[in-house]
Amino acid sequence: MAQHNAFYAQSGGVTAVINASACGVIETCRQNSDRIGKVYAGHNGIIGALTEDLIDVSQESDDTIAALRHTPGGAFGSCRYKLKDIESHRTQYERLIEVFKAHDIRYFFYNGGGDSADTCLKVSQLSEKMGYPLTAIHVPKTVDNDLPITDNSPGFGSVAKYIATSTLEASMDIASMCATSTKVFVLEVMGRHAGWIAGAGGLAGQGEGEPPHLVIFPEIPFDRRQVMERVEYAVKNYGYCVIVVSEGARYEDGTFLADSGNTDAFGHRQLGGVAPTLAGMVKQDLGYKYHWAVADYLQRAARHLGAKTDVEQAYAVGVKAVELALEGHNAQMPAIKRVSDNPYRWEIEAAPLAEVANREKFMPRDYIREDGFGISDAGRAYLAPLIQGEDFPPFENGLPKMARLKLARVEKRLPEFSL
Numbered sequence: 169m170a171q172h173n174a175f176y177a178q179s180g181g182v183t184a185v186i187n188a189s190a191c192g193v194i195e196t197c198r199q200n201s202d203r204i205g206k207v208y209a210g211h212n213g214i215i216g217a218l219t220e221d222l223i224d225v226s227q228e229s230d231d232t233i234a235a236l237r238h239t240p241g242g243a244f245g246s247c248r249y250k251l252k253d254i255e256s257h258r259t260q261y262e263r264l265i266e267v268f269k270a271h272d273i274r275y276f277f278y279n280g281g282g283d284s285a286d287t288c289l290k291v292s293q294l295s296e297k298m299g300y301p302l303t304a305i306h307v308p309k310t311v312d313n314d315l316p317i318t319d320n321s322p323g324f325g326s327v328a329k330y331i332a333t334s335t336l337e338a339s340m341d342i343a344s345m346c347a348t349s350t351k352v353f354v355l356e357v358m359g360r361h362a363g364w365i366a367g368a369g370g371l372a373g374q375g376e377g378e379p380p381h382l383v384i385f386p387e388i389p390f391d392r393r394q395v396m397e398r399v400e401y402a403v404k405n406y407g408y409c410v411i412v413v414s415e416g417a418r419y420e421d422g423t424f425l426a427d428s429g430n431t432d433a434f435g436h437r438q439l440g441g442v443a444p445t446l447a448g449m450v451k452q453d454l455g456y457k458y459h460w461a462v463a464d465y466l467q468r469a470a471r472h473l474g475a476k477t478d479v480e481q482a483y484a485v486g487v488k489a490v491e492l493a494l495e496g497h498n499a500q501m502p503a504i505k506r507v508s509d510n511p512y513r514w515e516i517e518a519a520p521l522a523e524v525a526n527r528e529k530f531m532p533r534d535y536i537r538e539d540g541f542g543i544s545d546a547g548r549a550y551l552a553p554l555i556q557g558e559d560f561p562p563f564e565n566g567l568p569k570m571a572r573l574k575l576a577r578v579e580k581r582l583p584e585f586s587l
Contacts, residue, residue: 169203172274174490175217176225177210178309179249179280179287182242183323184330184471185482186279186309187571190243191236192486193277193307194225198233200494208271208578213247214278214287218260219585220267222578235571237483238561240471243573246280249587251287254297263585264291265300270581275303275493279486281310281321285501286525292499305489306501306521309482311468313364314528317519318503320554322485323468325478328368329555330470331357331412331463335372338461339379339410346408351456352399355380356443357463359414363387363531365467368551369412370543379410380542384446386416387531388540390425395446396453398541403456415442472568476557481514488516512553 176193178186190209197204209223210216216223223244225233236243254261267273278288285306292304308315313324335355342353357365363385370383381402384390402409417425426442443460450458481504488502503519506512535547543551561568 171201171203171205173205173272174207174275174277175210175222175268175273176207176244176277177213177216177279178242178244178246179213179278179284180246180309181281181311181468182240182246183309183311183468184240184326184474185323185479187236187239187241187243188479188482189279189307189309189322189486191233192483193279193490194233194236196487196490198230200490203494204275204490205272208273209244211575211577212245213249213280214251215247215249215587216245217267218263218587220270220580220582222271224576224578227574227576232571232573235569237479238471238474238559238568239571240469243571244575250283251290254290254293261294261298265294265298266582268300268302271578274301275490277305277307277489277493279307279309281308281312282315282524282526282528284309285315285521289499289521289525292521295498303493303496303498305493305497306524307485307489308501308503311365312359312362314362314530316524316527316529318501319506319514320481320504322478322482322504324364325475325481325554326470326473327358327365327467328371328551329475329478330467330473331355331365331369332371332555333473334463335369335380335410335412339372342379342408342410342459349457350408350459351403352409352411352447352450352458354411354413354443354447354450354458354460355463356413356415356460358467359386360416361386361528361530363414363416363536366412366414367531367535367543367547368555371548371551371555377406380412381406381409382411382541383543384411384413384417385531385536385540386414386418387533388536389420390417391420392449392453396449399450399456400454403454411446413442413446417442417446471561474559474561475555476559477512477554479559484516492518509549509553512556
């Protein structure tokens with residue numbers, strides 16, 4: 169069969185293991201060099217395709233590509249940029265076709281979350297609407313774990329491991345000092361609409377009285393009086409209170425506790441500051457001394473504590489994406505299917521992008537305790553396997569060793585294009 173080139177790009181918030189998916193895609197493309205020629209990476213996601221800012225991945229050695237497996241961040245640059253519909257923004261789609269034609273790109277791999285799945289779906293429709301043969305496969309990724317169909321999203325397991333570990337470690341600190349110092353510790357974690365990451369913090373405690381004493385989910389309406397009663401109960405009975413709160417915590421009417429009033433490039437409300445907001449309530453209502461922390465980028469960049477399960481799954485979906493493309497699939501996503509909980513076993517199957525794009529998966533109510541302030545046994549059974557195993561990166565001079573890419577640019581063949 170004829171040989172054609174491939175395009176790979178990363179989109180949205182990066183993770184500790186998105187580069188492991190890149191590694192899976194690139195290595196599998198190289199193993200199928202009879203059908204796939206060069207792999208071009210888009211610099212800063214789909215923007216790299218629109219502006220013809222392409223990286224020639226063939227310039228990178230096998231060892232460098234292999235090192236992506238243990239390197240956090242997005243090696244080729246990511247973006248928050250959503251393609252509009254083809255009818256009203258036809259020039260953008262025509263530009264994509266021009267770039268793909270100019271560089272003989274017939275395979276399109278887009279590594280991202282729900283909005284990225286939407287972009288990939290739209291790109292897949294180019295083949296039919298604009299008469300250009302293109303195979304588009306979405307490679308799943310999101311720390312929020314809110315992609316539908318797939319049992320879990322690559323990137324989540326490592327964040328879950330980091331948050332559960334940080335909750336456990338910080339709890340040991342607070343327990344040591346609570347008699348004469350801090351009584352309440354609040355850890356803010358990511359999760360705009362879904363409480364998966366907050367739920368992972370619940371893995372730190374195994375039984376009654378063990379921290380975290382409260383987990384606050386976006387799925388459960390925030391009731392200040394009930395929360396303060398729980399905080400007071402924990403301090404009086406255990407000496408201290410540890411709270412894990414999702415950035416998306418909201419009141420009954422849907423208002424976020426920490427709505428900044430701004431939106432991001434995808435139109436999502438910008439959030440931040442729920443930890444100090446909640447800590448302020450504790451001070452006002454109960455008068456306890458407190459500390460708070462925002463995990464922010466630390467949680468999604470913590471490759472030094474990557475979950476082995478997560479790394480393996482991230483790599484596997486990258487491999488499967490290329491296999492699906494070579495088998496002739498289009499507008500598909502490699503999804504993780506859980507075969508069993510104990511022992512934990514999983515496999516990869518294809519899912520149609522039309523059922524993934526712009527859809528969110530929330531924490532099922534039965535994964536949350538009946539009182540709404542922690543994870544249930546069912547939630548623990550789901551979450552626990554995802555943080556299993558360690559896959560430490562190599563260290564050099566006391567620090568994790570990262571992949572260092574050349575990021576050699578491909579010579580442009582088309583006129584400049586304005587976004």
